[in-house]
Amino acid sequence: MRFGFATIVTSKLAMDSSPPPLALLRGAATVLPRPLLARLADAVVRTMSRSHPKLLANLARLEPAVVHVVPTDLPYGFALEVGCEPVRLTLVDERPAAAGAQVSGSVAVLLDLLEGRIDSDTLFFRRDLTITGNTEVVVGLRNVLDREELRLTDELGALCGPLRPAARALGRAGERMLQRLGARVAALHRRLHPALPEGPDIGAELARCHTEIAALTARLAALEARQKRRDERAA
Amino acid sequence: MSPRYLELVCPAGTPAALHAAVDAGADTVYCGFRDCTNARNYPGLNFDADELREGIAYAHGRGCHVLVAVNTFPPAGNQAPWHRAIDTAADAGADAVILADLGVLDYATRRHPGLRRHLSVQASAANAPSIAFYRDHFGVKRVVLPRVLSVEEVAELVAATGIETEVFAFGSVGPMSEGRCFLSSYLTGLSPTSEGACAPASHVSYVEQDGRMLSRLGGTTLNCFGRGEPAAYPTPCKGRYVTHGRASYLFEEPIGLNAIKILPELKAAGVTALKIEGRQRSRAYVTQVVGDFRKALDALARGTTPPASGLKGETEGGRETFGAYHRGWR
Numbered sequence: 399m400r401f402g403f404a405t406i407v408t409s410k411l412a413m414d415s416s417p418p419p420l421a422l423l424r425g426a427a428t429v430l431p432r433p434l435l436a437r438l439a440d441a442v443v444r445t446m447s448r449s450h451p452k453l454l455a456n457l458a459r460l461e462p463a464v465v466h467v468v469p470t471d472l473p474y475g476f477a478l479e480v481g482c483e484p485v486r487l488t489l490v491d492e493r494p495a496a497a498g499a500q501v502s503g504s505v506a507v508l509l510d511l512l513e514g515r516i517d518s519d520t521l522f523f524r525r526d527l528t529i530t531g532n533t534e535v536v537v538g539l540r541n542v543l544d545r546e547e548l549r550l551t552d553e554l555g556a557l558c559g560p561l562r563p564a565a566r567a568l569g570r571a572g573e574r575m576l577q578r579l580g581a582r583v584a585a586l587h588r589r590l591h592p593a594l595p596e597g598p599d600i601g602a603e604l605a606r607c608h609t610e611i612a613a614l615t616a617r618l619a620a621l622e623a624r625q626k627r628r629d630e631r632a633a
Numbered sequence: 634m635s636p637r638y639l640e641l642v643c644p645a646g647t648p649a650a651l652h653a654a655v656d657a658g659a660d661t662v663y664c665g666f667r668d669c670t671n672a673r674n675y676p677g678l679n680f681d682a683d684e685l686r687e688g689i690a691y692a693h694g695r696g697c698h699v700l701v702a703v704n705t706f707p708p709a710g711n712q713a714p715w716h717r718a719i720d721t722a723a724d725a726g727a728d729a730v731i732l733a734d735l736g737v738l739d740y741a742t743r744r745h746p747g748l749r750r751h752l753s754v755q756a757s758a759a760n761a762p763s764i765a766f767y768r769d770h771f772g773v774k775r776v777v778l779p780r781v782l783s784v785e786e787v788a789e790l791v792a793a794t795g796i797e798t799e800v801f802a803f804g805s806v807g808p809m810s811e812g813r814c815f816l817s818s819y820l821t822g823l824s825p826t827s828e829g830a831c832a833p834a835s836h837v838s839y840v841e842q843d844g845r846m847l848s849r850l851g852g853t854t855l856n857c858f859g860r861g862e863p864a865a866y867p868t869p870c871k872g873r874y875v876t877h878g879r880a881s882y883l884f885e886e887p888i889g890l891n892a893i894k895i896l897p898e899l900k901a902a903g904v905t906a907l908k909i910e911g912r913q914r915s916r917a918y919v920t921q922v923v924g925d926f927r928k929a930l931d932a933l934a935r936g937t938t939p940p941a942s943g944l945k946g947e948t949e950g951g952r953e954t955f956g957a958y959h960r961g962w963r
Contacts, residue, residue, distance in 0.1 A: 460676065514649070517918035520947050523863050530841060534676055534834040541677030544915045545647045604861070613952070619881030 419551065421580060424505050427472055436489045438557075439476065443487045445556045446548075456542040457485045463498035463535040466490070469505045480539060499531035501539075511540075513548050638934040639896065640906035642700070642799060643923045646678045646913055651688040653916040655697045658927030662692055663700040663731060664912065670718040671702045672755055673912040675834055686725045698728040703741075704753035706734045706824075716740055723748045731777065732756075738771040751775040751799070757813060761793035768796050775799055777908060780807045780890065783961045784898050791903035800899060802892040803922055804910025805949060806885055806956045807870070816869035820851040832868045839867075856887075863887070863951040871949070889948025890956045893929050893939070898958070900933075918947055 427435065447454045462481030469475065477494050479486040493500060503511070507526050510516040518540050521527035529536050643659035645651035654662045665671025667679040680688060689699045701722035707715045715737045722730050729749035732738045733756040741750055754777040758764045767773040775797035778787060782800075791798050814831045818824050821836040832850055840847040844860040848867040855872035857880075858864050865871050865887025873880045892899065892907070899907070907930075909922055922944060929939035945953055 517915040533837040537834040538676030545649050
């Protein structure tokens with residue numbers, strides 16, 4: 399069997415499991431003009447209807463609803479309309495009046511979830527993911543997404559057509575550059591504030607104390623109940 | 634290759650999760666149909682007939698078995714979906730069906746005598762005469778034991794019944810008599826045993842309030858989590874109730890079962906298989922949990938010490954327990 403160069407490149411791309419270029423995606427999502435981002439979101443959904451037809455069909459089969467997806471580190475959110483054909487993804491500044499549900503978390507968390515790298519219940523237990531509104535729609539959406547192997551970068555790359563390998567290489571280079579830039583800014587920040595001691599994370603410490611107190615209270619109640627039962631039996 | 638230490642039975646809520654379980658080292662995968670015939674009837678979850686056939690082909694091609702759960706209870710006058718589910722599972726080449734209802738067991742026994750039958754935990758068979766009844770009348774080959782038994786009680790049941798036992802190794806801690814979640818029925822008006830969900834998503838809601846999160850089931854607030862406090866499922870058995878002016882977990886705390894450190898005890902008790910719970914969890918969870926259990930079982934089969942497990946983050950409330958295995962049923 400003969401493999402052409404294009405086949406090898408395509409199969410390598412398909413098997414790529416490197417982490418997504420988060421800094422680049424977050425940066426682009428912050429600086430690109432809103433109309434361009436809106437068209438990009440629309441184009442990604444249209445591309446996915448070709449690359450993942452089953453996913454789109456399953457999304458269309460859900461109860462009709464609007465799910466408001468809110469990345470907590472971006473200045474806007476997305477409204478995903480499911481249970482209709484075609485499924486629509488639009489950029490929104492505020493929660494749409496008709497939104498049936500809201501899912502919020504950082505870009506990294508939402509991307510991990512979309513691409514199946516982390517379990518949503520685990521994120522929920524950790525409070526890294528917040529769900530409000532119609533839980534049934536969110537559960538359905540989560541289950542439908544988890545059926546598919548998705549890579550947002552692959553979908554974005556597909557928009558570039560034959561220039562996809564070049565776009566991917568450019569994306570990787572951009573991500574490396576942004577990461578280096580981020581590290582430099584952080585180092586500069588540390589140098590500018592040398593007197594600022596690295597104090598403990600008060601918020602995390604408080605949360606830990608809350609958790610521990612809740613657990614101890616619960617255990618105490620259980621012990622008291624057990625003792626009461628024993629006393630009653632003894633009496 | 635080392636001999637099998639214990640059979641690892643893993644969940645698959647979707648075809649992708651089935652692939653993940655098989656690839657991560659499951660010996661057996663269990664799944665169900667997209668309807669009320671299985672006890673994890675959540676939107677977007679489960680298999681249709683074609684997906685089951687494809688899943689079975691994938692698993693069998695890699696030496697893995699597939700069990701199909703048809704483990705809810707048909708209401709009066711509507712047994713057809715359950716019978717259809719049994720027929721479809723048999724036709725697709727399932728290695729066994731997991732059943733709970735007497736009528737469904739009877740149908741499977743008569744219509745598909747060659748199809749292996751396991752007794753679901755939903756049947757809540759937790760004593761020797763009960764298990765012996767299912768064994769003798771319906772030729773049940775394996776019983777999935779409820780999570781209310783200590784290791785000693787499991788050993789006694791194995792000795793008394795002489796059939797294969799499957800026990801929960803990872804997942805939720807169920808303080809209720811399994812499959813009889815009356816509190817959930819009371820709050821939602823739906824029956825977990827006939828409609829297939831103990832906290833149906835249609836009745837669950839979360840409300841964010843000043844950094845705290847309220848979890849509700851059927852309009853009843855079951856818990857209030859402080860800022861940063863690990864959250865739990867909105868199930869009535871894990872609710873935090875106020876009694877004598879103080880909020881506490883009356884039935885069970887939000888905590889997950891993890892028996893990975895007591896596998897030798899379960900093996901010594903005569904257990905055949907370990908069940909990982911979580912058909913409603915994602916394929917990432919399946920990969921992580923099945924992978925860790927696979928490594929532990931392989932190490933034990935070689936006679937070496939299992940590597941440390943890192944599954945605490947996957948458990949409800951971020952905490953782990955041996956459940957009733959060490960403390961009995963409280």
